[in-house]
Structures are given as structure tokens and as C-alpha cells.
Amino acid sequence: MDIPRIFNITESAHRIHNPFTAEKLATLGAALRLExxxxxxxxxxxxxxMLCTWSRDYGITGVGVDMSQLFSEQAKRRAEELGVTDRVSFIHNDAAGFMAEEKVDVAACLGATWIGGGVAGSIALLEKSLRPEGIILIGEPYWVKKPSSDDVAKGCLAGSVSDFLLLPDLVASFGDLGYDVVEMVLADREGWDRYEAAKWFTMRRWLKENPNDELAKEIRKTLTSEPVRYATYTREYLGWGAFALMAR
Known part of the structure; x- marks a missing residue:
């Protein structure tokens, strides 16, 4: 069980696997008023x-679940580095259908709502692990400006324009599901650059070290095309944010 190998390669040097910088992640932790x-x-x-730094900074406890064997091992090492192994743990598993053994104060799914088949399904899954008056934390892309065609949307690695909503519509959709939006922290272009551009350096180094690997041609093709694709499409059209929700 694992995610597609290309993601383990391109994001192997990432600590944060979404368009948040360390500063944005810290801002989000403060916004949630963790205790x-x-x-x-x-x-x-x-x-x-997220779990490791918030445990260090706020003394929270937590469990993380991820399908990537590599990322799960990196998470455990990060917990050791920050001295929080007694407060956080990481499980290499498919998070789809996962429920905490003990109800939690914050149930999060940042940038992986495919786990529940979309935003609504992920919220429903997270709700099963949440204590009353707890917070659901959803990380999701949105259109900064709506693409003029599905071809432009595909340039942003979406399937079609309908895959994402404009920010006001995304926020409104949470209300339609019966939740108050109590906080939000949005990525900026610096965060997007750090998330996307860091992959290019990682790919370049990987190619030098693995010229005969079966994925070398695919990685070479991706490295050649990604900077222009990203600068043309994702950087101009796509936003990303973390939204804190509480049931009405």
C-alpha cells in the first residue's frame, strides 16, 4: 500500500505537502487557539x-494517518527530532474510513479530501471522530479566478472547471453542509512557489542519482514541462486554503 511512486519522488524533500509555508502553518495553529x-x-x-510542530508549540497530542510509506517514516523521524514522540504517533495506512479510537478536538484533512470522495464525504468521515463542539479542518483548492475553459483547468491539473469553486462559493458550501466557518488561513503565491518549485530541484537531483531508473524518462519529461505549466496556469488561477468548521 502506497501512493504513486512519482509523488514519493517529487515531494521526498518536502516537510509540508501543500502550499503552506512553515509560517502559514504556525498561523493556522495560532488561529485554532490550541491548548x-x-x-x-x-x-x-x-x-x-503539522502535528509535530503543533505538539512542540502547544502541547497537543495527535495521530496522523498516511498511505505513503516514505512520508510516514519521515513523520516519525520528525517527531523524534522535535522531541514529541510521547505525544504524537503516525500510522501508515489508508485513511479512507479511518476513525480515531478516542474522540478528538480537531479532525483534519488538508489537501486530501479524495479520502472521503470529496469535501462533503471527508467532512462526514471526520465528524465520526470529533467530540461535540470540536473543529473540523479542511484544506482545499479553489479558483482565484474561474478558468475560461476545461483546457485551462487541466493546465492547473484539474479535470475540469467544475472540479473547484471560487472562494466565496467554497465558503458558502460549508454553510450548505450545516457548518459555520470559524477561521480560515489562505496560501499565498510564496507558499505555492515553495510547494511546486521545490519539486523541480528534487527531480533534478533524483535524475542525476537515478539515470537508469524506469521512471527516469517520466521524471525528465515532468521537469521539462512543469515550470512553464505552473507559471502559466496554477500560479495564476488556483488558490488553496485551510478552513476551520464547527457544526451548527
């Missing part, structure tokens, strides 16, 4: 930076 011993569940936890 010692609050419990968090993170579905699609990646390399564990």
Missing part, C-alpha cells in the same frame, strides 16, 4: 509537520 492536551486527528498527514 495543551487537545487531541488531533490528521488524515493524509504526509511527513507530519
Amino acid at each position: 495543551p492536551e487537545m487531541r488531533l486527528l490528521d488524515l493524509g498527514s504526509g511527513s507530519g509537520e
